[in-house]
Amino acid sequence: MRAVVFGASGLLGRSVMRAFDDMTVTGTGYSRTGGGLVAVDATSSNGIARLLGQCRPDVVVNCVGERRPAVWAGSPDRARAGNVDAARLIAEGTRRCGARLVQISSDYVFDGTTPPYRPGSLPNPLNAYGRWKLLAEHAVRAACPDASVLRLPVLYGPVRFAAETNLTEIARQVAAGAPVELDDVCIRYPTHVDDAAEVCRRIAGALLRGHYPGAVAHWSAEQGLTKYGMAVLIARRFGLSAGHVSAGNADAASGDRPLDCRLDCRDLPEALRPARRRSFDIEFPLVVEPWLAPVGRIKNQRRKPS
Template structure:
């Protein structure tokens, strides 16, 4: 099986690239196209078509897109390009070259009022980020009807810069010692990027064998935490003071953050081998430890995207 992974420089993309290590795999990036990644502008149909024509993949995974909603709040045109236009162009290119497509989406397409959400539950995004993700799903389905759409929750894993994951941002806040108010209402289900990548690898294999075409599937960790609860877990695990961390309703009060988008994951395609569940309590310490100390010049350099 030949595979192309669009967006391989991001948190999930790096894990997906590793998960496809037993195949002839090509990874792409743009602003961070280093370490063997092919530089591709995912908003350029010409770039996409050249890459697909050169490598002729059997399966394509689209990991392009910013998974931090706040990044796009002040740049709607850029957000539309990266999250919707890129998805449409990749789907069109994949359809033209005859490959199979796995497109990554988000639990933010739901409003968080009636969990758990099945793949056929009615989307109702509360914010612009969720609406862009839903528009991307629809664009992919229109351009490539056989594509699989995989919705994932918030992810964590080894970060290249502190702002890359919510978990490392919270770790920085715990380590800094300055007073901070963190939301204690909205529940998230942090899922390790390597676990999500293994799901991607299994689905891609199923697609290659003609299974699950045109489906929507969900994957998520089972444990849910609010940001405040996560901060307390970090402080306790490393014996740090939590006196500066205060519970609040900062996310919930905004009205545009879903309270609980728990995904029902019971309908994964038949024939997929069980995926190893990673316990958050066991996996988060090595992820957050490098980011607990107050920022130093060396760490600041690492934070450059």
């Protein structure tokens, strides 16, 4: 079996590449193309068609997206293209080459007022990113009706730079010791990227075997935390002071961040779930520890795991 992963240089795409290692898999990047990735601009139908023509995949996974709020605000056209146009063009290319498609989407398609959300719940995005992800879903279903859409909440996992995830950025803020206010109202469900990638792999396998109809699927960890709550957990686990971190409500007060988008996963068949659902409490220390600088202070202050 052959797979193409668009957006393989990103946080989720790297993990999806690992999850598909039992297939002949080709990954694409855009600005980051080391490690054997192929450079493809996903807003160019020619580039997509060329790659799909060369690889002739059985399945395509679209992990391309622009999820950085600074880019939504500063370059909205670019952000929209990376989220919506890329999804449409990849779906059109996938249909033309006769492959199956898994499109990655987000819990931000919901407004966060009436959790939990099932795949059939009514979307009502509050901000541009959520609207783009919803437009992408519609464009994908129109171009490729048997595609599967996988909605995910905020992800964490092995990162290449601290700002790559909320969790590692918060860890840096805890360790840095400078006063910082973090939202303590909006609930997030940080989900390990390898669990998300495993669900993606299982959906792809079921699509290929004809065991799963093109459908919207939800996957999420169960533990809900605010950003402030994450900071307190990190500080406690590593014996650091959180005295410089104060609880605020900036995300909630902005009006464009959902309060609680808990994704209800009950509709996802058992066979498509990860073999074991990673626990945030167990996994987060492994992920944040490398980003808790300065290292000397951490060594001196670290407590035994409780």
